[in-house]
Amino acid sequence: MAFTVKPDRGDHIIDLPRKVVVGFGVLEKVGGYMATLYGRGSSFLIITGPNVRGIALNTILDSLQDGGFNAWDSIVNDASVYTAARIAEEAAKDRVDAIIGLGGGKSIDVAKYAAKTGGKSFISIPTVASHDGITSPYASLKGFDKPVSRLAKPPDAIIVDVKVIASAPRRYNIAGFGDLIGKLTAVRDWRLANMLKGEYYGDYAASLALMSATHVSTYYREIAAGSPEGYRILLEALVSSGVAMCIAGSTRPASGSEHLFAHALTITAKNPPLHGEAVAVGTIIMASLHGINWRKIRKLLKTVGAPTNARELGVTSDEVIKALTIAPTIRPDRYTILGDKPLEQDVAYNLARKVEVID
Numbered sequence: 001m002a003f004t005v006k007p008d009r010g011d012h013i014i015d016l017p018r019k020v021v022v023g024f025g026v027l028e029k030v031g032g033y034m035a036t037l038y039g040r041g042s043s044f045l046i047i048t049g050p051n052v053r054g055i056a057l058n059t060i061l062d063s064l065q066d067g068g069f070n071a072w073d074s075i076v077n078d079a080s081v082y083t084a085a086r087i088a089e090e091a092a093k094d095r096v097d098a099i100i101g102l103g104g105g106k107s108i109d110v111a112k113y114a115a116k117t118g119g120k121s122f123i124s125i126p127t128v129a130s131h132d133g134i135t136s137p138y139a140s141l142k143g144f145d146k147p148v149s150r151l152a153k154p155p156d157a158i159i160v161d162v163k164v165i166a167s168a169p170r171r172y173n174i175a176g177f178g179d180l181i182g183k184l185t186a187v188r189d190w191r192l193a194n195m196l197k198g199e200y201y202g203d204y205a206a207s208l209a210l211m212s213a214t215h216v217s218t219y220y221r222e223i224a225a226g227s228p229e230g231y232r233i234l235l236e237a238l239v240s241s242g243v244a245m246c247i248a249g250s251t252r253p254a255s256g257s258e259h260l261f262a263h264a265l266t267i268t269a270k271n272p273p274l275h276g277e278a279v280a281v282g283t284i285i286m287a288s289l290h291g292i293n294w295r296k297i298r299k300l301l302k303t304v305g306a307p308t309n310a311r312e313l314g315v316t317s318d319e320v321i322k323a324l325t326i327a328p329t330i331r332p333d334r335y336t337i338l339g340d341k342p343l344e345q346d347v348a349y350n351l352a353r354k355v356e357v358i359d
Protein backbone atom coordinates (compact mmCIF):
# COMPACT_ATOMS: atom_id res chain seq x y z
CA MET A 1 0.00 0.00 0.00
CA ALA A 2 1.30 3.47 -0.81
CA PHE A 3 1.06 6.26 1.71
CA THR A 4 0.83 9.96 1.19
CA VAL A 5 4.28 11.43 1.40
CA LYS A 6 4.04 14.61 3.41
CA PRO A 7 7.06 16.70 4.22
CA ASP A 8 7.66 17.27 7.92
CA ARG A 9 7.00 20.84 8.99
CA GLY A 10 10.40 22.48 9.15
CA ASP A 11 13.65 20.55 9.48
CA HIS A 12 13.50 16.92 10.48
CA ILE A 13 16.24 16.49 13.05
CA ILE A 14 17.15 13.00 14.28
CA ASP A 15 19.10 12.57 17.51
CA LEU A 16 20.27 9.00 18.05
CA PRO A 17 22.18 7.37 20.92
CA ARG A 18 25.95 7.46 20.38
CA LYS A 19 26.54 4.17 22.16
CA VAL A 20 24.33 1.15 22.89
CA VAL A 21 25.81 -1.66 25.00
CA VAL A 22 23.91 -4.88 25.75
CA GLY A 23 25.93 -7.59 27.49
CA PHE A 24 26.80 -9.53 30.62
CA GLY A 25 28.54 -7.79 33.50
CA VAL A 26 28.76 -4.52 31.55
CA LEU A 27 28.05 -2.29 34.56
CA GLU A 28 31.63 -2.82 35.73
CA LYS A 29 32.77 -1.26 32.46
CA VAL A 30 30.58 1.87 32.47
CA GLY A 31 33.64 4.07 33.17
CA GLY A 32 35.38 2.65 30.09
CA TYR A 33 32.38 3.27 27.83
CA MET A 34 32.00 6.83 29.15
CA ALA A 35 35.69 7.49 28.43
CA THR A 36 34.89 7.09 24.71
CA LEU A 37 32.15 9.77 24.95
CA TYR A 38 33.17 12.23 27.70
CA GLY A 39 36.43 13.93 28.67
CA ARG A 40 38.34 12.93 31.80
CA GLY A 41 37.06 14.74 34.88
CA SER A 42 33.50 14.94 33.59
CA SER A 43 30.76 14.69 36.24
CA PHE A 44 27.85 12.27 36.36
CA LEU A 45 24.75 12.42 38.55
CA ILE A 46 23.07 9.03 38.93
CA ILE A 47 19.32 9.08 39.58
CA THR A 48 18.00 5.92 41.12
CA GLY A 49 15.19 4.58 43.33
CA PRO A 50 15.34 3.24 46.88
CA ASN A 51 15.02 -0.39 45.72
CA VAL A 52 17.67 -0.28 43.05
CA ARG A 53 20.33 1.21 45.27
CA GLY A 54 22.00 -2.02 46.35
CA ILE A 55 21.90 -3.82 43.01
CA ALA A 56 24.03 -1.86 40.67
CA LEU A 57 24.72 1.61 41.99
CA ASN A 58 28.03 0.93 43.74
CA THR A 59 29.39 -1.00 40.76
CA ILE A 60 28.70 1.96 38.47
CA LEU A 61 29.99 4.57 40.93
CA ASP A 62 33.26 2.60 41.36
CA SER A 63 33.67 2.11 37.63
CA LEU A 64 33.16 5.83 36.90
CA GLN A 65 35.46 6.96 39.70
CA ASP A 66 38.16 4.46 38.64
CA GLY A 67 37.84 5.90 35.14
CA GLY A 68 38.76 9.37 36.39
CA PHE A 69 35.22 10.78 36.52
CA ASN A 70 33.27 12.47 39.29
CA ALA A 71 30.13 10.56 40.12
CA TRP A 72 27.52 10.63 42.85
CA ASP A 73 23.90 9.63 43.25
CA SER A 74 20.52 11.04 44.19
CA ILE A 75 17.60 8.86 45.27
CA VAL A 76 14.13 9.67 43.96
CA ASN A 77 10.91 8.25 45.40
CA ASP A 78 8.47 9.40 42.75
CA ALA A 79 8.32 10.24 39.07
CA SER A 80 6.89 13.74 39.06
CA VAL A 81 7.72 16.95 37.18
CA TYR A 82 8.55 18.53 40.56
CA THR A 83 11.16 15.88 41.32
CA ALA A 84 12.58 16.26 37.81
CA ALA A 85 12.80 20.05 38.33
CA ARG A 86 14.63 19.54 41.65
CA ILE A 87 17.12 17.17 39.97
CA ALA A 88 17.66 19.61 37.08
CA GLU A 89 18.47 22.32 39.64
CA GLU A 90 20.83 20.04 41.51
CA ALA A 91 22.57 19.11 38.25
CA ALA A 92 23.00 22.78 37.29
CA LYS A 93 24.37 23.75 40.70
CA ASP A 94 26.87 20.87 40.71
CA ARG A 95 27.78 21.41 37.04
CA VAL A 96 27.22 17.81 36.00
CA ASP A 97 27.79 16.84 32.37
CA ALA A 98 25.32 13.97 32.20
CA ILE A 99 22.43 12.62 34.23
CA ILE A 100 22.24 8.85 34.41
CA GLY A 101 18.87 7.16 34.99
CA LEU A 102 19.42 3.84 36.74
CA GLY A 103 16.38 1.66 37.42
CA GLY A 104 12.92 0.98 36.00
CA GLY A 105 10.48 3.55 34.75
CA LYS A 106 10.62 6.19 37.48
CA SER A 107 14.37 6.91 37.70
CA ILE A 108 14.76 6.78 33.92
CA ASP A 109 11.87 9.20 33.33
CA VAL A 110 13.02 11.65 36.01
CA ALA A 111 16.61 11.62 34.70
CA LYS A 112 15.43 12.00 31.10
CA TYR A 113 13.19 14.97 31.85
CA ALA A 114 15.67 16.64 34.20
CA ALA A 115 18.32 16.31 31.45
CA LYS A 116 16.01 18.09 29.04
CA THR A 117 15.06 20.97 31.32
CA GLY A 118 18.62 21.35 32.59
CA GLY A 119 20.26 21.06 29.15
CA LYS A 120 22.35 18.02 30.17
CA SER A 121 23.10 14.72 28.45
CA PHE A 122 21.02 11.70 29.44
CA ILE A 123 22.28 8.16 29.86
CA SER A 124 19.90 5.24 30.31
CA ILE A 125 20.90 2.23 32.43
CA PRO A 126 17.69 0.20 32.85
CA THR A 127 17.40 -2.62 35.41
CA VAL A 128 14.15 -3.96 33.94
CA ALA A 129 13.00 -4.48 30.35
CA SER A 130 9.34 -3.70 30.99
CA HIS A 131 8.72 -0.93 28.40
CA ASP A 132 10.43 0.96 25.58
CA GLY A 133 10.70 4.18 27.62
CA ILE A 134 14.12 2.85 28.68
CA THR A 135 15.37 3.63 25.17
CA SER A 136 13.06 6.39 23.88
CA PRO A 137 13.34 10.20 24.08
CA TYR A 138 9.91 10.46 25.80
CA ALA A 139 9.08 10.62 29.51
CA SER A 140 5.83 10.18 31.38
CA LEU A 141 5.66 11.96 34.73
CA LYS A 142 3.05 12.83 37.32
CA GLY A 143 2.16 16.48 37.19
CA PHE A 144 1.65 16.62 33.42
CA ASP A 145 -1.97 17.47 32.63
CA LYS A 146 -2.53 14.05 30.99
CA PRO A 147 -1.09 10.57 31.62
CA VAL A 148 0.78 10.53 28.30
CA SER A 149 4.47 10.92 27.58
CA ARG A 150 6.22 14.12 26.57
CA LEU A 151 9.37 14.81 24.62
CA ALA A 152 12.38 14.81 26.96
CA LYS A 153 15.88 13.91 25.87
CA PRO A 154 17.11 11.05 23.67
CA PRO A 155 19.65 8.89 25.50
CA ASP A 156 23.25 9.71 24.62
CA ALA A 157 24.09 6.14 25.64
CA ILE A 158 22.08 3.06 26.63
CA ILE A 159 23.86 0.48 28.75
CA VAL A 160 22.01 -2.72 29.64
CA ASP A 161 23.40 -5.52 31.76
CA VAL A 162 21.59 -8.73 30.80
CA LYS A 163 22.62 -10.20 34.17
CA VAL A 164 20.66 -7.46 35.98
CA ILE A 165 17.65 -7.73 33.64
CA ALA A 166 17.57 -11.51 34.16
CA SER A 167 17.41 -11.09 37.94
CA ALA A 168 14.26 -8.88 37.73
CA PRO A 169 10.88 -10.58 38.28
CA ARG A 170 9.72 -12.33 35.11
CA ARG A 171 6.54 -10.23 35.08
CA TYR A 172 8.56 -7.14 34.07
CA ASN A 173 10.15 -8.72 31.03
CA ILE A 174 6.83 -10.16 29.89
CA ALA A 175 5.38 -6.63 30.18
CA GLY A 176 8.19 -5.49 27.86
CA PHE A 177 7.05 -8.13 25.38
CA GLY A 178 3.49 -6.73 25.66
CA ASP A 179 4.67 -3.16 25.04
CA LEU A 180 6.40 -4.34 21.85
CA ILE A 181 3.41 -6.35 20.56
CA GLY A 182 1.50 -3.04 20.79
CA LYS A 183 3.43 -1.76 17.75
CA LEU A 184 1.25 -4.04 15.57
CA THR A 185 -1.72 -1.75 16.13
CA ALA A 186 0.23 1.50 16.78
CA VAL A 187 1.68 1.46 13.26
CA ARG A 188 -1.76 0.78 11.75
CA ASP A 189 -3.21 3.73 13.68
CA TRP A 190 -0.41 5.93 12.34
CA ARG A 191 -1.18 4.86 8.74
CA LEU A 192 -4.85 5.57 9.36
CA ALA A 193 -4.07 9.07 10.65
CA ASN A 194 -1.98 9.63 7.53
CA MET A 195 -4.75 8.53 5.19
CA LEU A 196 -7.68 10.20 6.97
CA LYS A 197 -6.07 13.26 8.56
CA GLY A 198 -3.06 13.85 6.33
CA GLU A 199 -0.72 13.43 9.28
CA TYR A 200 3.00 13.04 8.63
CA TYR A 201 3.90 9.36 8.30
CA GLY A 202 7.41 7.95 8.09
CA ASP A 203 7.47 4.48 6.59
CA TYR A 204 11.04 3.83 7.73
CA ALA A 205 10.29 4.55 11.39
CA ALA A 206 7.04 2.59 11.11
CA SER A 207 8.84 -0.42 9.61
CA LEU A 208 11.45 -0.31 12.36
CA ALA A 209 8.78 -0.27 15.08
CA LEU A 210 6.87 -3.06 13.36
CA MET A 211 10.08 -5.08 13.10
CA SER A 212 10.55 -4.86 16.88
CA ALA A 213 7.13 -6.55 17.29
CA THR A 214 7.78 -9.24 14.68
CA HIS A 215 11.28 -9.85 16.10
CA VAL A 216 9.93 -10.74 19.57
CA SER A 217 7.04 -12.70 18.00
CA THR A 218 9.50 -14.86 16.08
CA TYR A 219 11.57 -15.60 19.18
CA TYR A 220 8.74 -15.81 21.73
CA ARG A 221 9.94 -19.21 23.00
CA GLU A 222 13.32 -17.84 24.07
CA ILE A 223 11.65 -14.85 25.75
CA ALA A 224 9.10 -17.06 27.55
CA ALA A 225 11.91 -19.34 28.73
CA GLY A 226 13.84 -16.37 30.12
CA SER A 227 17.04 -17.54 28.41
CA PRO A 228 19.98 -15.15 27.92
CA GLU A 229 19.20 -15.15 24.17
CA GLY A 230 15.60 -14.26 24.99
CA TYR A 231 16.66 -11.26 27.07
CA ARG A 232 19.01 -10.08 24.34
CA ILE A 233 16.26 -10.28 21.71
CA LEU A 234 13.82 -8.44 23.98
CA LEU A 235 16.38 -5.69 24.63
CA GLU A 236 17.35 -5.36 20.95
CA ALA A 237 13.67 -4.93 20.11
CA LEU A 238 13.15 -2.33 22.86
CA VAL A 239 16.17 -0.39 21.58
CA SER A 240 14.87 -0.52 18.02
CA SER A 241 11.42 0.72 19.11
CA GLY A 242 13.07 3.60 21.03
CA VAL A 243 15.17 4.44 17.97
CA ALA A 244 12.02 4.37 15.78
CA MET A 245 10.63 7.16 18.01
CA CYS A 246 13.90 9.12 17.69
CA ILE A 247 13.64 8.83 13.88
CA ALA A 248 9.92 9.68 13.70
CA GLY A 249 10.35 12.64 16.06
CA SER A 250 7.24 11.46 17.91
CA THR A 251 5.89 8.42 19.77
CA ARG A 252 3.61 7.68 16.80
CA PRO A 253 5.37 4.49 15.61
CA ALA A 254 5.25 3.02 19.12
CA SER A 255 1.99 4.28 20.57
CA GLY A 256 -1.53 4.14 19.14
CA SER A 257 -5.02 3.18 20.31
CA GLU A 258 -3.64 0.30 22.46
CA HIS A 259 -1.60 2.90 24.38
CA LEU A 260 -4.59 5.24 24.73
CA PHE A 261 -6.40 2.32 26.39
CA ALA A 262 -3.38 1.61 28.65
CA HIS A 263 -3.12 5.31 29.63
CA ALA A 264 -6.89 5.45 30.28
CA LEU A 265 -6.65 2.39 32.53
CA THR A 266 -4.19 4.24 34.78
CA ILE A 267 -7.05 6.69 35.42
CA THR A 268 -9.94 4.24 35.77
CA ALA A 269 -8.27 1.33 37.61
CA LYS A 270 -7.82 1.33 41.37
CA ASN A 271 -4.77 -0.91 40.99
CA PRO A 272 -3.38 -0.23 37.51
CA PRO A 273 -1.31 -3.05 35.97
CA LEU A 274 2.19 -2.57 34.53
CA HIS A 275 2.16 -0.38 31.41
CA GLY A 276 3.21 -3.20 29.07
CA GLU A 277 0.56 -5.53 30.51
CA ALA A 278 -2.22 -3.03 29.77
CA VAL A 279 -0.78 -2.46 26.29
CA ALA A 280 -0.89 -6.22 25.64
CA VAL A 281 -4.62 -6.38 26.38
CA GLY A 282 -5.21 -3.12 24.51
CA THR A 283 -3.53 -4.63 21.44
CA ILE A 284 -5.96 -7.58 21.40
CA ILE A 285 -8.92 -5.15 21.53
CA MET A 286 -7.57 -2.76 18.87
CA ALA A 287 -6.47 -5.62 16.58
CA SER A 288 -10.11 -6.66 16.31
CA LEU A 289 -11.07 -3.10 15.29
CA HIS A 290 -8.28 -3.02 12.70
CA GLY A 291 -9.50 -6.32 11.28
CA ILE A 292 -6.26 -8.16 12.02
CA ASN A 293 -6.12 -11.59 13.62
CA TRP A 294 -6.67 -10.76 17.29
CA ARG A 295 -6.99 -14.45 18.22
CA LYS A 296 -3.47 -15.10 16.97
CA ILE A 297 -2.13 -12.14 18.97
CA ARG A 298 -3.99 -13.30 22.06
CA LYS A 299 -2.62 -16.83 21.68
CA LEU A 300 0.92 -15.50 21.37
CA LEU A 301 0.53 -13.33 24.49
CA LYS A 302 -1.00 -16.24 26.40
CA THR A 303 1.82 -18.59 25.44
CA VAL A 304 4.40 -16.12 26.71
CA GLY A 305 2.47 -15.63 29.94
CA ALA A 306 1.22 -12.08 29.37
CA PRO A 307 -2.25 -11.10 30.64
CA THR A 308 -5.02 -11.28 28.03
CA ASN A 309 -8.11 -10.28 30.00
CA ALA A 310 -9.38 -8.04 32.82
CA ARG A 311 -9.03 -10.72 35.49
CA GLU A 312 -5.38 -11.41 34.61
CA LEU A 313 -4.71 -7.65 34.60
CA GLY A 314 -6.14 -7.48 38.12
CA VAL A 315 -8.78 -4.92 37.09
CA THR A 316 -12.59 -5.05 36.96
CA SER A 317 -14.78 -5.25 33.86
CA ASP A 318 -16.19 -1.81 34.71
CA GLU A 319 -12.68 -0.34 34.84
CA VAL A 320 -11.95 -1.78 31.38
CA ILE A 321 -15.21 -0.47 29.90
CA LYS A 322 -14.69 2.97 31.41
CA ALA A 323 -11.10 3.04 30.08
CA LEU A 324 -12.32 2.14 26.60
CA THR A 325 -15.00 4.85 26.62
CA ILE A 326 -12.55 7.61 27.59
CA ALA A 327 -9.53 6.32 25.58
CA PRO A 328 -10.22 8.53 22.50
CA THR A 329 -10.27 11.65 24.72
CA ILE A 330 -6.90 10.99 26.39
CA ARG A 331 -5.03 12.53 23.52
CA PRO A 332 -7.31 14.34 21.06
CA ASP A 333 -4.40 15.18 18.73
CA ARG A 334 -3.65 11.49 18.22
CA TYR A 335 -6.13 10.09 15.73
CA THR A 336 -6.58 6.32 15.94
CA ILE A 337 -9.06 3.59 15.01
CA LEU A 338 -11.07 4.65 18.10
CA GLY A 339 -12.00 7.90 16.36
CA ASP A 340 -12.09 11.23 18.13
CA LYS A 341 -15.20 10.96 20.31
CA PRO A 342 -15.76 9.03 23.54
CA LEU A 343 -17.04 5.50 22.93
CA GLU A 344 -20.63 4.70 23.91
CA GLN A 345 -20.81 2.47 26.97
CA ASP A 346 -22.52 -0.41 25.11
CA VAL A 347 -20.08 -0.19 22.21
CA ALA A 348 -17.17 -0.48 24.67
CA TYR A 349 -18.88 -3.36 26.46
CA ASN A 350 -19.55 -5.32 23.25
CA LEU A 351 -16.03 -4.72 22.01
CA ALA A 352 -14.35 -5.94 25.21
CA ARG A 353 -16.69 -8.92 25.34
CA LYS A 354 -16.11 -9.91 21.72
CA VAL A 355 -12.37 -10.31 22.28
CA GLU A 356 -12.98 -12.05 25.62
CA VAL A 357 -11.27 -9.37 27.70
CA ILE A 358 -14.36 -9.30 29.92
CA ASP A 359 -16.95 -12.03 30.62
Ligand SMILES: [Zn+2]
Pocket: 131, 132, 133, 179, 254, 255, 259, 275, 279
Ligand atom coordinates in the same frame (compact mmCIF):
# COMPACT_ATOMS: atom_id res chain seq x y z
ZN1 LIG B 1 4.58 1.71 25.76
